Every structure is written in C-alpha cells, then in structure tokens.
Amino acid sequence: MGMTFAQKVLADKAGLDRVDVGQIVEIEPDICLSHDNTAAIAKTFAKIGVKRVKNPERFVVVLDHTVPASIEKYAQSHKEIRAFVAEQGIHRFFDAGVGICHQVLPEKGFALPGRLILGSDSHTTTYGAFGAFAAGVGRSEMAVLYATSKIWLKTPATFRIVVDGRLAEPVTAKDLILKIIGDIGADGALYRSVEYAGDAVDAMSLASRMVLSNMAIEMGAKNGYCAPDAKTFSFLEQRAETDYVPVFPDPDADYEQTLHFDASALGPQVAKPHTVDHVSPVETVAGTPVQQALLGTCTNGRMEDLRLAAKILEGRKIAAGVRLLVLPASQEILLDALREGLIDTFVKAGAMLLNPGCGPCLGAHQGVLAPGEACISTANRNFKGRMGSPDAEIYLGSPATVAASAVTGVITDPREFF
C-alpha cells in the first residue's frame, strides 16, 4: 500500500521508510514561525533554562498582528521581540509593515514543497498550497522548539477533496472553500490531512490555492496540501531560499475518504454569524445591511483579490454609512497594487487603506465593531466577538461579494456587477 502526502513527509522527517496512520513520530521541523506572540514565547523559553535557541536559522518571526502598536503593551511586546531575535541570532525577522506572516513566508521563499513547517498560528496550514506539510502548534511548543528543535506529531488519516469543473468569475476559491466547509462542517476534517485535487484546483493560481489551504483549519484539518506544479515552481524560481524536493502522494495511497465537489455549478457563498460552517448562497442573505466591509487578511489580501474587488469598485462609490477597509497582505502586494492603480480605485471609491498586517481580523487592533453592527469580510473567521463586540455580526465572503456589498450597503450578489 502506498503512502499519502502526510505519511511520506512525516516518514522522511522521522528518518523512517514508512509511517502508518496513528503513529507518533518525533521530528525536527524545517521552519518554525511565530509572530507577535513571540514575546510570550520568549518568556516561556526563558523558563526552560536553556540559554541559546538551537538552530536559530530555522525560525522566522514576523510582526503582523498588532502593527503598528496601538497601545503601550503591544509596543512593549514588539520591543522585547526585537531584542530577543537580535540576542538569539534569529535573522529571519520581519518587522512591522512587511506583511502578514502567511504571505511573507511564501514571498521570502521559506514555504517550499516537501518542507515541514510549524507555526504558533492556526493558519500556518496556508503553506500547504506550496506542497509543504504545515500545521499550527501552541506557544509552549514553540518555546520547546526554540530549546530542542524537536516535537512529536501523530500521523493523520487523509481526506482527498477532488474539485471538478471550473470556477466562473466572479466565483472564487473563497466561495468554493466556504461551500466545502459548509457541507462537511467545522469538524468535518478534524485531525485529518487534506489533499486538494481535481481540474479546478489544477487550474487555480497559487493565490487561490492559498485560500483553500488557509481555511483547511476551519474544517479542523491538520494541513491542506495542493500538489506543486509548474505554477508553484515558477513562483519559487526567484524566491526559494534553498533547493527543495517536492513530495507527492503515492498513486495507491490509502485515503480514509474521497469527497467530490463541482466548481462549475457553484455560485457565491457566504458564512453567516457566528460559525464558519454556517454557509449559504449569497442570495439567501442578500439585503442584510452592513456598516463595515473588510478586504484583506491572510485569506484574501493578494493581487487577484484586490483586482477582482477593483473591477466592481472602479468608477463607483461605496454606500453612505459603510466603512470599507482595505489591507494588502504585504508590502510587496501594496507596491504592486499601487503600480496597477488599484489603490487609487479603492481610495476614490471611498475606502480606507490600512497598512499590511492582520488589522481588524482578530479584533485586537484596528477597525473593531460596535454592538449591533455587521461586517462583510474576506477573512477566515466570523466567531462571536472576533472583531470587537460580541454583539456584532460577521459575514464571510469573497472579495467580489465584499466589494459589491460595500457599494450597495447591503450584502449583495456580486454577479449583479458582471
């Protein structure tokens, strides 16, 4: 019997010929990521009693969650993190403003096929889009990784999600992943490794595959893999920090389940408050008033997302009473968007441009909601209280749905603009 992608990567990292589902292995990740939580991790690391970070070259630190600091406590944490990375020789440090970690790692060529990447952030699954095995861990585990470079992982069973057909504009990978999560539930792939496959995935850009992998965690998955292909290799050509060996599942791998979806039949989807699997077609919530619209985050803050939104916003104004917040996912994307005139389009439409970073996504910083307000967002979570007041409502949709809704002031089917 062949092995799945997850089995092959874990066997490789554990130095074994084969691992089976359920087997616990001790491995050393290739790359470990942390962000603003590095301040807390550094304090835990100090408690372990090990003076130096082992293998500092394997760690990446990105300040993105509360940048620039809005309160003194954040500023203090950032200051401690800067001192920690300098003292420990962690040179892969990206200070406030460079971008969201899940965008920065791919851009800098750290998210490579066949790598095992762990991050103290649940959306670390994003790097599965590049053919990496990438999963989230906790802060204590990251502190122990600083000390020992080692961690235990259990070999997960695998779901294969095959998507046939083609998405038709303005329907996007976001609509597809919302549909999948809505169908199988927030625990539908709990503890599973997910492998995305099929014509629709093959036809997707890397940015779109990142949406699928990013949100794998929202159905409980441990990682969300897309097979690397010519598009992956060409993206990495000028970026990859080292050579890499892509890992593919064996053709006779043993899948616990294979699920089929059809992209051609799909329309825009929206996740309603307060769970990501509370999904229905946009028509069913059309007309719901929104006071805020958010375009950005590690899910949908890339060029193709901004371009799609700009198609709708070009020459139009956002509705009175709506705040449209735009956050490119990184400095690189911000520059590209400036060059293409997209930022011009957004600002002329009445949008507020925020700095690359997580911004309002997690309610710790900018753009929080008041009780009774509703937001349509391209982010990945709509949990109660996630963006400020627990009495506010968050709807999740694609960049097209967010732009269309910002223009009308109510949740709107973006197909009306195409």
Next chain:
Amino acid sequence: MSKGRVWKYGDDVNTDVIFPGKYTYQPMEPAEMAEHALEDLDPGFAGSVKPGDIIVAGKNFGCGSSREQAATCLKAAGVAAIVAPSFSRIFFRNAINSGLPVIELAQGTDKIETGDEVEINFEAGTLRHKDSEYRFPALPPEVLAILEDGGLIPHVKKVLGTG
C-alpha cells in the same frame, strides 16, 4: 481520580469565545487570564467556577485559533478536566501542554447537564455520571508523560535536566 461539578456547553466552542482576541496579545499572568475565561460564551462562568469543576461539551471543543491562553485560562480558573466527543487538535495539544486533562468521550456527553456531578478515573479510563459509567481511551504514553509532569514546560525541564 477527579470528582466535580459540571459546566455544560454545546458543539464547536471556539477559542475566541473561550479567550477573546482582544486580550490575546496583551501580556497576562494565568490568574488574570482566568478572569476572562469563556467571557463571550458564558459571562457568568469566570465569577462562579470552583476549583475541581469539570467542563463537558459537544464536539470539536476549542476550534479556531492556536492561542494557548484558551487552555491556560481554563486551567487557571481551576477546571480539573474537559470532556467532549472531540477536540480541535491544537487545543488538545495546548491543554495537555498546560497540564489540563482532556478526555475524548465518544458517548454520554449529551446526557450530562450543568450542575451534575461526574467522577473521572483517569487510570481506569472511566467517567461515572449518575448510574452510568462510560469508557474513554487512554492517552498515548508520550502524551500521558507530559500530563503527569504537569505540562510541557516542567516535562521538558525534567527531560533536559534543567529543572
């Protein structure tokens, strides 16, 4: 062995309602974290939870963020164990690493209500509720060792001899 009063919650209790994002990047001691435990799900919890109380919930407990405070705040609030049919994988790890036992109980959680008393025998892998006894699988030895040492950090200090 652990005997305690139950706080009962539903399916998919997520990390944002256990420990809101607005506190996640503010440095805090565990005792202060405990004051915010379950703030957006059950505002009455933090004020009246007693040491030894047990949380019983539906499937996929702790889904969402990797924030470890979601486990730490419950541990610091005195919760002796969390019982659910399934847990999100990161929360499961965070709980063990915080020294907070998590029990995957396939059957029976739907019969248990807030205020009930349950008795958990960790060695035997049994949970007693009223006249029923339910079995749960033992944790793998690697994981049990962490729990027995009181969490990941004390465990690693022991292994490295830095304690």
